[in-house]
Amino acid sequence: MATIGGQAVILRLAVPVPLRRLFDYLPPSGTDPAQLVPGQRIWVPFGGRKLVAVLVDIVGESPLAELKPALELIDQRPLFDERSRAFLQWAADYYQAPVGELYAAALPVALRKGKPADHWAEQWLQLTTEGKGLPESALARAPKQQALLQLLLARGRHSRTHLKELGHPATATRALVERGLAEWQSGPTVPPPIPDAEPAAPPELNEEQQQVLQSVAAEGFSASLLEGTTGSGKTEVYLRLMQRALDRGRQALLLVPEIGLTPQTLRRIAARFPGHSIAALHSGLADGERARAWLAAASGQADIVIGTRSAILTPLPRPGVVLVDEEHDGSFKQQDGVRYSARDLSVVLARNAGVPVLLGSATPSLESLHNALSGRYQHLRLRRRAGDAKPPQIHVVPTLGQQLEEGFAPQVLRHIGDTLARGEQALVFINRRGFAPALTCDDCGWLADCPHCSSKLTLHRRQRQLRCHHCDYRRPLVDACPQCHSRSLSALGGGTERSEELLAGRFADFPVIRVDRDTTASKQALDRLLAPARDGEPCLLLGTQMLAKGHHLPRVTLVVIQDADGGLFSADFRAPERTGQLLEQVAGRAGRGDLAGRVLVQSRFPEHPLLQLLLEKGYSAFARQLLRERTAAQLPPLRAMALVRAECEEPRWAEAFLEEARGHLEAMAPSSPEIQYLGPVPALLERKSGRYRFYLQVTAEQRGRLQPLLARLCQWAEGNRNRRLRWAVDMDAQELS
Ligand code: ADP
Numbered sequence: 001m002a003t004i005g006g007q008a009v010i011l012r013l014a015v016p017v018p019l020r021r022l023f024d025y026l027p028p029s030g031t032d033p034a035q036l037v038p039g040q041r042i043w044v045p046f047g048g049r050k051l052v053a054v055l056v057d058i059v060g061e062s063p064l065a066e067l068k069p070a071l072e073l074i075d076q077r078p079l080f081d082e083r084s085r086a087f088l089q090w091a092a093d094y095y096q097a098p099v100g101e102l103y104a105a106a107l108p109v110a111l112r113k114g115k116p117a118d119h120w121a122e123q124w125l126q127l128t129t130e131g132k133g134l135p136e137s138a139l140a141r142a143p144k145q146q147a148l149l150q151l152l153l154a155r156g157r158h159s160r161t162h163l164k165e166l167g168h169p170a171t172a173t174r175a176l177v178e179r180g181l182a183e184w185q186s187g188p189t190v191p192p193p194i195p196d197a198e199p200a201a202p203p204e205l206n207e208e209q210q211q212v213l214q215s216v217a218a219e220g221f222s223a224s225l226l227e228g229t230t231g232s233g234k235t236e237v238y239l240r241l242m243q244r245a246l247d248r249g250r251q252a253l254l255l256v257p258e259i260g261l262t263p264q265t266l267r268r269i270a271a272r273f274p275g276h277s278i279a280a281l282h283s284g285l286a287d288g289e290r291a292r293a294w295l296a297a298a299s300g301q302a303d304i305v306i307g308t309r310s311a312i313l314t315p316l317p318r319p320g321v322v323l324v325d326e327e328h329d330g331s332f333k334q335q336d337g338v339r340y341s342a343r344d345l346s347v348v349l350a351r352n353a354g355v356p357v358l359l360g361s362a363t364p365s366l367e368s369l370h371n372a373l374s375g376r377y378q379h380l381r382l383r384r385r386a387g388d389a390k391p392p393q394i395h396v397v398p399t400l401g402q403q404l405e406e407g408f409a410p411q412v413l414r415h416i417g418d419t420l421a422r423g424e425q426a427l428v429f430i431n432r433r434g435f436a437p438a439l440t441c442d443d444c445g446w447l448a449d450c451p452h453c454s455s456k457l458t459l460h461r462r463q464r465q466l467r468c469h470h471c472d473y474r475r476p477l478v479d480a481c482p483q484c485h486s487r488s489l490s491a492l493g494g495g496t497e498r499s500e501e502l503l504a505g506r507f508a509d510f511p512v513i514r515v516d517r518d519t520t521a522s523k524q525a526l527d528r529l530l531a532p533a534r535d536g537e538p539c540l541l542l543g544t545q546m547l548a549k550g551h552h553l554p555r556v557t558l559v560v561i562q563d564a565d566g567g568l569f570s571a572d573f574r575a576p577e578r579t580g581q582l583l584e585q586v587a588g589r590a591g592r593g594d595l596a597g598r599v600l601v602q603s604r605f606p607e608h609p610l611l612q613l614l615l616e617k618g619y620s621a622f623a624r625q626l627l628r629e630r631t632a633a634q635l636p637p638l639r640a641m642a643l644v645r646a647e648c649e650e651p652r653w654a655e656a657f658l659e660e661a662r663g664h665l666e667a668m669a670p671s672s673p674e675i676q677y678l679g680p681v682p683a684l685l686e687r688k689s690g691r692y693r694f695y696l697q698v699t700a701e702q703r704g705r706l707q708p709l710l711a712r713l714c715q716w717a718e719g720n721r722n723r724r725l726r727w728a729v730d731m732d733a734q735e736l737s
């Protein structure tokens with residue numbers, strides 16, 4: 001057995017299995033114990049398989065008598081530093097998640113599979129002392145060498161890859177090395193550079209922006225909500241806070257929503273910080289690129305880390321500021337596996353690191369608004385649009401009793417035509433993709449259902465398919481009713497594809513650009529698709545919420561919201577909040593340049609009080625009203641809420657499991673004003689991918705009361721031997737579906 005100073009060496013490991021504990025192993029045979037450092041990855045045998053585990057702790061004894069040796073150490077240097085290990089453990093405890101699964105979620109796929117980190121090591125060219133002593137004007141006789149020298153003098157060392165990308169020939173680098181002016185060094189990986197970023201100078205801050213910046217101390221932990229209308233210059237505030245962190249030699253972390261991380265956003269940031277390396281972490285990257293970017297962040301090589309949800313789990317050795325853009329966005333909450341909220345964890349990370357965190361949004365979540373109004377966060381506001389842009393005018397177009405054309409009122413179509421004729425751009429927001437959300441038989445009333453879910457199939461006419469948007473089941477379009485063989489089938493309701501057909505026919509002289517998940521397989525595709533719109537020529541954009549954010553399109557002067565009603569009548573108590581956020585965000589696309597904007601909102605219920613409030617007083621007043629209603633109804637964010645979820649092909653089993661869970665919870669904490677239970681009840685989408693879904697809702701006045709209860713519930717539930725039943729604890733659940 002391996003020992004250090006006579007003490008046994010036992011490795012405490014996070015193993016990626018669905019059990020809420022660490023596992024003890026002996027060091028791999030033949031490994032020098034001095035090489036073992038917490039944070040390293042290590043291969044272990046587990047239940048007949050070979051898994052990549054992370055060394056969390058080295059201890060002298062184990063409660064278990066028989067320990068197996070681990071197989072092989074993967075990393076020389078640890079990937080997770082002490083702070084990030086403490087952070088991941090905290091998150092595992094808070095979300096009742098298996099800690100090994102949390103480590104796995106923190107790692108990019110290639111590293112999760114055990115690929116060695118030095119696979120992505122880089123060669124760096126740096127100046128020697130002699131080289132550093134030269135003036136910029138040296139080497140005038142050899143212009144290529146001079147250009148390289150000037151680059152290294154001005155911006156410091158460069159990786160081989162980056163030099164190649166910048167077009168410096170290998171002959172020039174070799175010459176500098178031979179002259180003893182530069183030398184190669186092996187070092188950590190660099191993130192791939194952001195293409196086409198022309199360095200840009202910052203604008204002068206307006207008064208509101210200056211005030212906001214002054215309110216955020218550069219040092220120490222503070223949490224702030226930045227509530228600022230779209231176009232009010234929030235991004236500019238983020239850039240300044242990043243600059244501050246960089247100036248102090250720290251890293252800046254910016255979290256953005258899944259669809260907000262556009263090449264345009266990246267270019268804007270790269271343009272501002274030309275001398276700094278940026279690691280972008282998002283789902284559009286190939287495994288190798290992602291591993292490179294992750295290692296650059298985790299090794300401290302990258303100064304700026306921009307990423308979607310899981311970027312919050314990336315270790316940062318020298319964090320200086322944490323920023324969350326569009327903090328209300330649903331994509332910050334992971335909805336399966338380890339169900340964490342990156343937005344909420346960003347505050348924990350900042351607190352642990354003793355740095356400021358800023359949550360920004362034009363439409364803050366009620367959670368953050370509540371924290372701001374109750375004084376837990378600083379509440380910062382930007383009320384005016386930056387530059388010269390004016391707030392848009394909003395009008396409701398009542399649709400009840402109107403002669404609609406594929407869902408559009410005649411005056412709305414007229415406005416679109418006028419806008420295009422003036423040489424400006426229009427944007428039409430439709431909250432459904434596909435041609436129509438249902439197909440029905442006019443003779444017998446048959447409806448095309450998904451065989452696996454409690455939902456209808458969406459008609460995608462161009463692909464001649466019926467598709468389920470919940471489980472992705474697909475079948476060819478039928479010509480006749482499978483029930484009565486009638487040929488008169490009707491498409492009910494509208495979607496992006498159907499509107500595109502109408503609008504492309506009606507406005508044939510102008511490009512009609514449809515943006516939804518079916519037309520934009522990648523971020524690059526979206527960027528390309530939007531190129532004509534960015535160039536400023538008159539065009540008509542139509543699409544889903546992908547159009548609502550991230551794109552700065554100054555020539556859009558008309559925004560049409562085809563149907564504002566969907567979310568006002570949902571069974572999910574968060575639906576009005578989401579609807580309000582979406583409408584405000586879409587409306588915010590109008591008039592972002594120097595042209596005035598107009599927003600037309602179609603509704604069957606123009607008198608609905610929430611819609612009225614939103615349109616007349618704006619999101620801020622609307623959100624405060626919703627918050628009052630949540631208080632009255634004793635719902636989050638006033639109370640903490642967790643769901644215990646269960647799903648199974650056999651509905652009775654899922655229900656019985658949750659009945660039993662409720663029994664256990666009530667035995668520990670009987671129902672009282674402080675702790676309340678509801679359920680088991682069926683989820684809003686009762687059946688998905690062939691499984692029936694139920695949940696048990698637990699709410700508490702104090703969040704801290706929930707953790708010990710749920711921890712003990714998980715211990716019980718881990719003993720569940722029914723392999724066909726899946727269960728999960730969803731702390732701070734965002735969806736009742
Ligand atoms: P937000 O993130 O709140 O939507 P942005 O930061 O993207 O707003 O700013 C909107 C537009 O206003 C951008 O084109 C930006 O360059 C510009 N802008 C921001 N701050 C200023 C300023 N202080 N002076 C002039 N223009 C500004």
Ligand code: ZN
Pocket residue numbers: 441442443444445446481482483484485486
């Ligand atoms: Zn029929």
Ligand code: ZN
Pocket residue numbers: 450451452453468469470471472473689
């Ligand atoms: Zn389905």
